[in-house]
Amino acid sequence: MGNYAIAIHGGAGRLMAGVFTPEQEKAYHEKLSEALQAGYIILTNSGTAVDAVEAAVRILEDSPLFNAGKGSVFNCEGQNEMDASIMNGKNLKAGAIAAVHTIRNPVACARAVMEKSPHVLLAGHGAEKFAAECGIEIVDPSYFYDEERYQQWFATKDMEGASWAGDTYITNQVNTEKKLGTVGCVALDSTGNLAAATSTGGVNNKKFGRVGDSPIIGAGCYADNKTCAVSCTGEGEYFIRQSTAYDIAALMEYKGFTVAQAATEAIKKIAQLGGEGGLIAIDNQGNISVPFNTSSMFRGWINTQGEKFTGIFR
């Protein structure tokens, strides 16, 4: 039995200390802690890294606090439109879904794509049809409806800049400050296997079927036992353009970087292109790195010593 460890994120953003009441802040810490614990107990019981990352992400998806699953933001048509991905570092198998509206736990469907199909990425109604055939839980789109979020979206959807996700990220603070990004988990299990998973509701008020980095293997999610497992959050376009998740693996394998050096370098490259975000990465020894260039990133980890941390701000 080797080391095992887990890290999660609930999205990078521009939150400043003081934005939440103490009760709200506590709720975030508690949910991050619950997700970590759900994954960690699996690892403790000799479960697989894939099981652990799915379990942790499911809890974040089921919470209205984060922009994924239940808490997903609205697209420009007032729908919740979700993406997710998962990767197994043992065999480089991967699964992802994009632009789905009726799947309660997108990460579970991504896993089904990985394990029950020869494909990696399924999109739209086809993905939902596949989910139904696999027995993945389908819900009415109203499951994702939240009155307060809807009113926020509705009040600002026609604002200048609100029609483009890229601008929205910056200008439409009412909606985005509290609802940026994505959730994700990376884990190392006791047999030395790595896994990563990422899930998102996308960018608030997104238009034209925009797909970010979350369902893109190599951009928002990657895992390879040789090196590391990675899940990203932030302005997805920048992460796609630099194949950020895979780049961290490449920097470790080809240049001999540590996971911390590689993860820090990747975020530096995002900033050089003008992008914002963060990521969580774990190597095959259980070393964890959680860099971000935003003012906040919901995050947490339990390291190989069993030490636990959750945080929101810098």
Add this chain to the structure above:
Amino acid sequence: MGNYAIAIHGGAGRLMAGVFTPEQEKAYHEKLSEALQAGYIILTNSGTAVDAVEAAVRILEDSPLFNAGKGSVFNCEGQNEMDASIMNGKNLKAGAIAAVHTIRNPVACARAVMEKSPHVLLAGHGAEKFAAECGIEIVDPSYFYDEERYQQWFATKDMEGASWAGDTYITNQVNTEKKLGTVGCVALDSTGNLAAATSTGGVNNKKFGRVGDSPIIGAGCYADNKTCAVSCTGEGEYFIRQSTAYDIAALMEYKGFTVAQAATEAIKKIAQLGGEGGLIAIDNQGNISVPFNTSSMFRGWINTQGEKFTGIFR
């Protein structure tokens, strides 16, 4: 004025010499030559690499000979469903579209995403709506209809293995032998800028909204002036799982590989996972590499010496 050069592909596959009549073979060579020439004339006149790759791919898309645009295969619902991507190595800007049915030249729409939106990837109807707003040519889905291809699809769509793209690739030879893969182009222009573009009709009889590597920046398409431009073809899932197009850039930048070494290594890694395919790559000096592990790949290039080549088989 520096060197300039261009390479194209029209899909890797399992064709064996003798499968075509001399007239058919001639038609392929002529169309590859026409596409090369269309890109090369732009480069000769000091045009940009982005213009050159778009021009070449448009010609391949407009031809019924290749599985992209006009020649796209049918999905399991008897529709033509296309993906495309483009990337500018000068600024790492990129654009892509997935699962569109009505865009005559998907590569042109991918370019509009790159240049006229803050996004990288648009999917489905949203992408088509964006195309219409940008003045991209929209056609009736019947434009892509081909009686002979439709009958081939219809006759074999319920065959064992035909419902899964991965199996189809292997078992459903009636449809796939002549219609594998994808088209693509990479170019270096006289100012030292690189670009890559990829376009596809996907896998014959594909199901569940399957998306391959063609619209995935980092998997089926990548360009960075620092290193190279790459376009891939083959069993897309393997290329996604290894971030193949970006991996070639990473091998060059991080390990000092030549473009030929990096491209060969990438195809070796595809084979190690059990995958088949090929790619075209060009570095920022105009060196070209076109490795494939299949029996055939429609391909061609005009190198920095102005020498021209087109080929189909090994």
